[in-house]
Amino acid sequence: MRLKDTPRDWVLRAPQQGRLERIEAFFSGHGYDMHRHDTYAIGRTLCGVQRFQYRGGQRNSLPGGTVVLHPDEPHDGEAGSDAGFKYRIMYIEPALIQQVLGGKPLPFIKDGMSRDPRLHAATGILLQGMDSPINPLEEDDALFDLAHALEAVSGAPARRQGYDYQAAERAREYIHGALHRTVTLGELEAHSGRDRWSLSRDFRLLYGTSPYRYLTMRRLDQVRSLLVRGQSLADAALAAGFTDQSHMTRHFGKAYGLSPARWMNMQGVAAPAAR
Known part of the structure; x- marks a missing residue:
């Protein structure tokens, strides 16, 4: 089912299974304010022009390439033409990449985009349609391939640094x-x-990301889970460890580029009735 935000914009979320969050979406114009999250955001533009600001410059993603936004890098999102744009994207915790690479520096893709066929092939399973379930073993195999493709395409040096x-x-x-x-x-x-x-x-x-930012993002994960289950914004904020609703709301906007109310609307979550 497509979940409406505006009459033309929609977001379709894959059923929660495995360890990845995957969505497909269409935006006719403005999508997200400038924000940053502590996961990789790896996706494909399916049609149209996906425009975003990233690392001091404007990027225009077209079909055929792969978008790879590094954790904690600020970015926004909007349509680059009147036709709007459709895309699929997945959010991958760096810890999952570390489990494959065994404690190497995180791979970094310059400019946040790549047309390397190795990376495009490695994302195929994980970026299939939202109604296509991914078997747990298939997901593990795909994560293995993706981690090594990221490392190869990034051109990461082979030498190890002094870290624990x-x-x-x-x-x-x-x-x-x-x-x-x-x-x-x-x-x-x-x-x-x-x-x-x-x-x-x-x-x-x-x-x-930093330890404090990591802690904040895990609290926001809990807020989103509680909101989907019908908790109020105030109750969810306190339950997740924030000092109050306004404290949580400030962090929510910085992390997702959306207000909690707009995020709830796009998920089809009704605000609980006032008590």
Whole structure:
């Protein structure tokens, strides 16, 4: 079912299965305000011109290429012509890429776009139609191929730098167990066994964002889940560890380029009745 935002714009979300979030969408004009998220956003323009600002320049994605937005890089989205644009995109946690690459720096694709056939082929399974389920083993195979294609196309150097993947992973796991309270870099230092500034550097290198930003995005993941289940904005914000609704709303807009109310509308989620 297509979920309406404006009379012409729509978003179709794949059923939640496996570890990826996948959507297909059409926008007739403006799509998203400038925002950033801590996942890779990898997709294809299916028709029209997909225009976005990225790393200080304007990009125009056309059918046949692959869009690869690096974690935590600000970008927006709009139609580059009166015909609008349709695209498919998936959001992949850097931790999944790390599980394949074994603790190497995250691959970076210059300009956020590539026409390399290796990358186009590696995204084929994961960017199939939203009504096509992906078998768990098929997903694992596709993630393996994608991680290695990203590494090859990025031209990443073979030499290893001085960083500690295991310590960063211990810190990441610790954050997941402390979403509802204040977390300090000192705690992460003690738990990971890595001095705080080296850990902070390693975390950015390996997961594409800072420990604090990672914590905030996991809280926003919980907010979205609670909103879909009918929680109010205020209750969802508090349950996810934000100080109040306005605090959550500010972070939500920065992360997704949409207000929580517009996001709910595009998901077909009705706001709960006032009590």
